[in-house]
Amino acid sequence: MVSEAGTELHTAGHNWAGNLRYAAAQVREPATVAELQDLVAGARKLRALGSRHSFNRIADTTGVLVSLEHLAPVFEVDPAEMTVTVSGGTRYGTLAAELQRQGYALHNLASLPHISVAGAVATATHGSGDRNGNLATAVAGLELVTADGVILTARRGEPDFDGMVVNLGALGIVSSLTLDIEPTFGVSQTVFNALDWDQVLANFDDVTSSAYSVSLFTDWSGDRISQAWLKSRMEGGPAPAEAIAERAGFFGGNPAKEPRHPIAGVPGTTCTQQLGVPGPWSDRLAHFRMEFTPSKGDELQTEYLVPREHAVDAIQTMRRLSHLVTPLLLVSEIRTMAADSLWLSPNYGTDSIGLHLTWRQDQPAVEAVLPVIEAQLAPFGARPHWGKLFDGDASRLAPRYPRFADFKALADRLDPEGKFRNDFLNTKVFGS
Numbered sequence: 001m002v003s004e005a006g007t008e009l010h011t012a013g014h015n016w017a018g019n020l021r022y023a024a025a026q027v028r029e030p031a032t033v034a035e036l037q038d039l040v041a042g043a044r045k046l047r048a049l050g051s052r053h054s055f056n057r058i059a060d061t062t063g064v065l066v067s068l069e070h071l072a073p074v075f076e077v078d079p080a081e082m083t084v085t086v087s088g089g090t091r092y093g094t095l096a097a098e099l100q101r102q103g104y105a106l107h108n109l110a111s112l113p114h115i116s117v118a119g120a121v122a123t124a125t126h127g128s129g130d131r132n133g134n135l136a137t138a139v140a141g142l143e144l145v146t147a148d149g150v151i152l153t154a155r156r157g158e159p160d161f162d163g164m165v166v167n168l169g170a171l172g173i174v175s176s177l178t179l180d181i182e183p184t185f186g187v188s189q190t191v192f193n194a195l196d197w198d199q200v201l202a203n204f205d206d207v208t209s210s211a212y213s214v215s216l217f218t219d220w221s222g223d224r225i226s227q228a229w230l231k232s233r234m235e236g237g238p239a240p241a242e243a244i245a246e247r248a249g250f251f252g253g254n255p256a257k258e259p260r261h262p263i264a265g266v267p268g269t270t271c272t273q274q275l276g277v278p279g280p281w282s283d284r285l286a287h288f289r290m291e292f293t294p295s296k297g298d299e300l301q302t303e304y305l306v307p308r309e310h311a312v313d314a315i316q317t318m319r320r321l322s323h324l325v326t327p328l329l330l331v332s333e334i335r336t337m338a339a340d341s342l343w344l345s346p347n348y349g350t351d352s353i354g355l356h357l358t359w360r361q362d363q364p365a366v367e368a369v370l371p372v373i374e375a376q377l378a379p380f381g382a383r384p385h386w387g388k389l390f391d392g393d394a395s396r397l398a399p400r401y402p403r404f405a406d407f408k409a410l411a412d413r414l415d416p417e418g419k420f421r422n423d424f425l426n427t428k429v430f431g432s
């Protein structure tokens with residue numbers, strides 16, 4: 001169906017996981033930025049919709065959802081500035097393939113390449129690596145259509161820029177983003193099975209710094225970590241085969257002999273190539289391949305970002321909660337991220353570890369354990385992932401974000417009538 005303004009109309013449907021149906025009456029898909037501006041200016045209530053991969057109602061609205069999926073594509077590399085500018089609806093998988101074709105790279109990717117750049121950045125989506133900031137830290141500039149339909153451009157270093165990047169969709173609709181790039185690089189990926197918890201916790205810094213990106217997969221029970229995924233940059237290091245030989249006894253684990261999937265029973269062939277085979281960053285930094293369903297599909301997710309200094313204590317706390325958590329889990333993942341200065345980033349001001357939980361799709365049971373986990377992780381100042389299921393509200397989150405009040409003031413200034421507000425933001429951020 002096509003509206004009077006020429007934009008495509010669809011019913012809103014549900015999110016990727018299928019655990020929620022959007023309350024929005026319809027989804028509009030503007031084809032040009034001018035059309036997007038008209039739509040925003042004329043709407044009473046609206047929200048941007050990315051690729052629908054969030055597990056909570058962060059993207060929802062009682063008004064109109066706006067998808068940029070069919071916005072005229074933008075892809076502009078600036079080799080002097082080493083940046084690329086893309087339209088907000090671009091998916092990381094598409095961006096990564098094109099950058100690699102032209103000899104460039106992003107610093108990191110999330111576990112899946114299917115997500116939109118604007119949607120991922122809005123929630124501070126991250127990959128892993130002690131020295132890797134989350135994906136939002138690569139944003140050097142953005143173009144935002146604000147509540148009155150006017151375009152606001154902002155560049156890193158300008159006042160309020162650090163508040164605009166991880167924006168939860170609360171400030172307007174990001175029509176394009178400019179991201180830092182670097183020359184392309186190769187990566188080899190090796191999986192180790194059955195690491196020893198005691199050895200890993202006694203040497204946690206050595207474990208997480210042993211590759212460019214490290215992920216540990218566990219269900220929190222027992223004395224073994226089921227898998228460690230190491231993504232190593234190829235420059236200057238030993239050849240992958242030698243590196244694997246050196247790590248034959250990697251903290252009690254042994255190298256996998258066949259491709260592994262983090263979730264038991266799902267074929268490893270749906271994952272990016274492992275076994276130390278070198279390949280471009282664009283085919284190795286994500287865990288899951290673009291042409292397959294990422295992870296399992298039939299699932300829910302939660303994640304808490306904990307300051308690095310509390311890593312071992314927070315992990316031990318999760319292990320003590322195994323009796324509650326393990327029966328509901330498909331798998332958990334532990335990753336690391338570098339500190340940043342983005343106001344609503346869960347990595348704001350502190351290197352962090354991510355304690356991620358991929359749940360079986362039993363939402364009432366999951367929602368019953370979330371307050372227990374959050375109470376146990378509260379002493380560590382844990383901040384929840386904005387795009388996944390969590391319990392805490394604005395009164396609990398505000399003290400954990402030094403710039404929380406500044407973000408609310410920025411949102412009030414850019415969206416004085418609350419066009420972009422929804423129940424999620426009212427509960428989790430604005431406290432009303």
Ligand SMILES: Cc1cc2nc3c(=O)[nH]c(=O)nc-3n(C[C@H](O)[C@H](O)[C@H](O)COP(=O)(O)OP(=O)(O)OC[C@H]3O[C@@H](n4cnc5c(N)ncnc54)[C@H](O)[C@@H]3O)c2cc1C
Nearest residue numbers: 048050051052053054111116118119122125126169174387
């Ligand atoms: C299988 C799976 C694996 C995942 N792996 C990871 C992972 O490795 N690391 C991680 O950190 N997270 C991960 N996530 C979570 C996911 O990255 C986030 O939920 C992310 O926000 C999803 O992006 P999206 O494009 O689907 O956005 P949506 O879920 O559609 O929207 C998220 C938010 O972004 C806003 N938004 C979207 N587009 C715009 C725009 N143009 N302008 C302004 N605001 C906008 C929306 O309004 C909403 O507030 C995973 C999710 C799934 C389903």
